[in-house]
Amino acid sequence: MDSKIELIFQKNKIGLGRRKKSVARVFLVPGKGNLIINKSPGDKYLQYNSNYLVKVWNPLTQLNLEKNFDIIALVNGGGLTGQVSAIQLGLARLLCQIDKENRLILKPTGLLTRDSRIKERKKYGLRKARKAPQYSKR
Template identity: 70%
Template sequence: MNSKLQLLFRKDQIGLGKRKKAIARVFLLPGEGNLSINNISGEKYLQYNTNYLNLVWAPLEKLNLSKQFDIVVLVKGGGLTGQTEAIQLGVARLLCKMENKNRSILKPIGFLTRDSRIKERKKYGLRKARKAPQYSKR
């Protein structure tokens, strides 16, 4: 791990976001608006999907801070959608940790709400969580 990221690993400067199986550790650096996810360019990691990129930058844009910070993320688990929403929650939480007045702006919009829906477990006798085998009368 490079020294730049090791300097960032302080408990008070981390935003943790979770969604489904995805866990994102988010760091904000003073910069000009770059996104780095797992040491890869954010645009490349999110496959140049504008919806995903807009989700990640939404909390910063709401506070008019999008060109003042670089976002550095370490994310694992889940798929791209879950990871993107985990990053968004991590960014919003970190912004609230940095400046307490940001909370009153981000909370009504829903950026600080953890979406707790996860995959339901498979039950025995069924094909998936709720899908049953076809019923045969004879």
């Protein structure tokens, strides 16, 4: 059993995705279409949110492979939305790593683009990044 686990988690067969503060390491295993996130069922982890589930499975549905693979994802940091986007990017990158032909299908749909928007830092003299204290003329 341990040798099978070691085969799944090989360093060169990993899809790394990031979004905001979230980092996802994604692994693909031949299977029946199960989703496992941080050692728990994916639908439970994503709080049975259908939008999140559709977004995670999007790269595989684009390639008509959703019932051929199980997705194992290890995520940390950020919130659920960022983690879902990170898993999606990691999965798309892994699919391109497996077969170069997949890139031609995934690239036009924007699944290989890293969303670089992150939280802006707080500046001194302000309450948040841009919110200033109330100004009073008199």
